[in-house]
Amino acid sequence: MPELPEVETVRSGLDRLLPGLIVKSVTCQNPKSFSGSAADVKQFLTGAAVSKVNRRAKVLMIELSNQHTLVIHLKMTGQLVFQSTNVRFGAGHPNDSLVGQLPDKSTRVTLEFADGSRLFFNDQRKFGWIRLLPTAEVPGMAFIQKLGPEPLESQFTWQVLKDRLHRRLKTNIKAALLDQTVIAGVGNIYADESLWGAKIHPQTRVQQLSTPQIKALHDALVSVLRLSLQQGGSTDRNYVDAEGRKGSYLSFAKVFRREGQTCPRCGTTIVKIRVAGRGTHLCPHCQRLHIPRIVS
DNA sequence: CACTTGACCTGTCCGC
DNA sequence: TGCGGACAGGTCAAGT
Numbered sequence: 001m002p003e004l005p006e007v008e009t010v011r012s013g014l015d016r017l018l019p020g021l022i023v024k025s026v027t028c029q030n031p032k033s034f035s036g037s038a039a040d041v042k043q044f045l046t047g048a049a050v051s052k053v054n055r056r057a058k059v060l061m062i063e064l065s066n067q068h069t070l071v072i073h074l075k076m077t078g079q080l081v082f083q084s085t086n087v088r089f090g091a092g093h094p095n096d097s098l099v100g101q102l103p104d105k106s107t108r109v110t111l112e113f114a115d116g117s118r119l120f121f122n123d124q125r126k127f128g129w130i131r132l133l134p135t136a137e138v139p140g141m142a143f144i145q146k147l148g149p150e151p152l153e154s155q156f157t158w159q160v161l162k163d164r165l166h167r168r169l170k171t172n173i174k175a176a177l178l179d180q181t182v183i184a185g186v187g188n189i190y191a192d193e194s195l196w197g198a199k200i201h202p203q204t205r206v207q208q209l210s211t212p213q214i215k216a217l218h219d220a221l222v223s224v225l226r227l228s229l230q231q232g233g234s235t236d237r238n239y240v241d242a243e244g245r246k247g248s249y250l251s252f253a254k255v256f257r258r259e260g261q262t263c264p265r266c267g268t269t270i271v272k273i274r275v276a277g278r279g280t281h282l283c284p285h286c287q288r289l290h291i292p293r294i295v296s
Numbered sequence: 297c298a299c300t301t302g303a304c305c306t307g308t309c310c311g312c
Numbered sequence: 313t314g315c316g317g318a319c320a321g322g323t324c325a326a327g328t
Contacts (some may be wrong), residue, residue: 143324
């Protein structure tokens with residue numbers, strides 16, 4: 001489930017590998033995974049050089065030298081894996097074991113570059129997509145305009161978090177954290193992990209959060225996302241980076257996918273419940289739900 | 297408008 | 313061993 005740390009890890013890998021490469025051909029194995037007419041591909045993709053790879057929230061943007069951009073969302077199971085005859089990743093590198101393995105049955109789109117290297121868009125569940133657009137139109141895309149702030153940028157203070165949460169006062173904090181218009185890039189893993197860090201029950205109504213709780217949540221969010229980025233993200237099942245490497249954050253996770261194990265803070269058994277339609281992991285002792293009561 | 301639920305997909309796991 | 317169903321979760325459309 002690529003969330004901000006995973007998508008950022010893919011971005012930085014692609015940004016090291018792709019700039020300067022010239023697109024030679026595009027093969028689309030699943031029509032829904034790629035939107036861009038054959039004429040546009042011929043005119044604006046084939047022959048173009050990659051200039052830079054950007055990210056906003058969970059969306060990747062491969063910018064081309066001809067004022068066009070490939071906008072990519074990996075959704076749940078998307079991967080962008082690069083293979084080259086020229087770039088060597090070193091002995092024992094997982095990319096070596098992929099040589100000859102790709103494309104496989106989950107490959108939806110293949111970009112081939114002039115030097116023979118290839119970028120595979122693999123996506124088991126076909127939820128992800130790639131769109132070819134003029135670069136100038138990217139910021140105007142509806143979902144990009146609605147996105148909340150990037151939580152790892154320095155402008156993201158606890159006051160900003162408090163302000164953004166104001167738009168979802170009546171829902172629970174877990175749903176608010178997953179809402180990309182509140183904060184960009186948080187998904188199920190980091191929502192659960194940061195709520196544990198801040199000792200907040202996921203079903204707490206946003207309106208009921210105190211200022212100290214919002215400060216704690218802000219700190220937890222930032223530190224969890226930073227740690228995950230350091231670890232190359234989380235690999236639950238599918239996720240790999242641009243070179244085919246897995247992320248190791250989940251070995252640092254406190255509650256995510258750890259139901260039945262003990263809370264590292266208090267020893268209580270971690271439980272899994274359903275909140276906002278998502279599997280949600282928490283420590284029932286550290287993260288208690290406060291029921292407001294009427295004072296008479 | 298605020299908020300919740302279901303659909304989109306495929307692979308895996310669990311119970312029978 | 314096979315089969316049906318639940319489950320995994322990012323996002324948007326449709327529902328309350």
